[in-house]
Amino acid sequence: MEEQKITIEVKKLSIGYRNTEVAGNINFKLHSKELCAIIGVNGVGKSTLLRTLGKLQPKLSGHIFIEQQLLEDYSTLDFAKQTSVVLTELIASKNLTVSELITLGRQPYTNWLGSLTSKDKKHITESISNFELESFKEKKCHELSDGQLQRVLIARAMAQDTPLILLDEPTTHLDLYHKVQILKLLQKLAHQYHKTIVFTTHEIDLAIQLCDKILVLDGKENHFGSPCELIEQGCFTNLFPPEMIHFDEKTGSFKVNKSF
Numbered sequence: 001m002e003e004q005k006i007t008i009e010v011k012k013l014s015i016g017y018r019n020t021e022v023a024g025n026i027n028f029k030l031h032s033k034e035l036c037a038i039i040g041v042n043g044v045g046k047s048t049l050l051r052t053l054g055k056l057q058p059k060l061s062g063h064i065f066i067e068q069q070l071l072e073d074y075s076t077l078d079f080a081k082q083t084s085v086v087l088t089e090l091i092a093s094k095n096l097t098v099s100e101l102i103t104l105g106r107q108p109y110t111n112w113l114g115s116l117t118s119k120d121k122k123h124i125t126e127s128i129s130n131f132e133l134e135s136f137k138e139k140k141c142h143e144l145s146d147g148q149l150q151r152v153l154i155a156r157a158m159a160q161d162t163p164l165i166l167l168d169e170p171t172t173h174l175d176l177y178h179k180v181q182i183l184k185l186l187q188k189l190a191h192q193y194h195k196t197i198v199f200t201t202h203e204i205d206l207a208i209q210l211c212d213k214i215l216v217l218d219g220k221e222n223h224f225g226s227p228c229e230l231i232e233q234g235c236f237t238n239l240f241p242p243e244m245i246h247f248d249e250k251t252g253s254f255k256v257n258k259s260f
């Protein structure tokens with residue numbers, strides 16, 4: 001099998017705020033073409049981890065390597081050429097049109113005048129067409145539905161053309177069909193465009209079906225592996241109180257215990 005290169009490697013990472021640790025002993029390694037979900041109960045530290053990987057807040061200790069280089073050794077500009085970060089809740093620019101927002105993805109490559117080269121334009125046009133956004137590319141972002149906006153944000157990350165894409169809860173507020181649509185889109189980006197994609201989610205059943213790897217943040221072991229490996233190791237069994245919700249290993253899904 002063709003050996004894929006390692007895009008991100010995390011060793012003995014501890015995350016949190018000032019001196020308060022939210023989660024520690026986080027270890028994982030991802031290659032190109034891998035789609036990885038970070039799962040875990042409310043408040044366990046998923047968003048904190050994603051923000052730490054995205055250089056938006058400092059780690060407490062440990063190591064994060066992006067393309068074999070320590071995260072802290074990247075300048076802001078060089079980091080933006082390696083990693084795009086998609087945070088749905090924090091778009092200061094909803095007054096921009098879809099086209100303008102996607103164009104912002106090329107910022108790390110444009111000169112100080114912001115003028116676009118033919119390569120920049122090619123990436124923008126490709127992103128718009130790949131995500132089927134032609135019909136509303138002149139619409140303002142605040143006029144879009146949550147599902148449409150999520151597609152635009154992922155298209156912007158694609159235009160940024162980085163090996164690593166990080167997304168915080170990209171399927172929140174979406175119905176089942178649109179959750180699947182977004183996750184399939186991320187899977188296509190990883191597999192066909194050789195990206196490494198990491199996202200936080202509460203959609204564990206979907207992550208088990210669609211992801212190549214999963215990191216289970218539980219505040220203790222923080223297991224990492226393929227969905228099959230994690231099921232075999234019983235990592236989902238005690239994620240929730242088993243008397244209320246149990247994990248069915250045969251179907252790879254959670255069931256509510258009706259007698260509870």
Ligand SMILES: Nc1ncnc2c1ncn2[C@@H]1O[C@H](COP(=O)(O)OP(=O)(O)OP(=O)(O)O)[C@@H](O)[C@H]1O
Pocket residue numbers: 017022040041042043044045046047048049
């Ligand atoms: N700015 C902050 N300062 C201090 N503590 C914070 C801050 N933001 C979050 N926390 C705390 O860090 C912990 C982890 O929060 P985080 O948002 O990372 O969890 P999460 O797993 O993403 O949760 P959820 O599933 O509810 O989104 C929580 O205890 C939270 O209260």
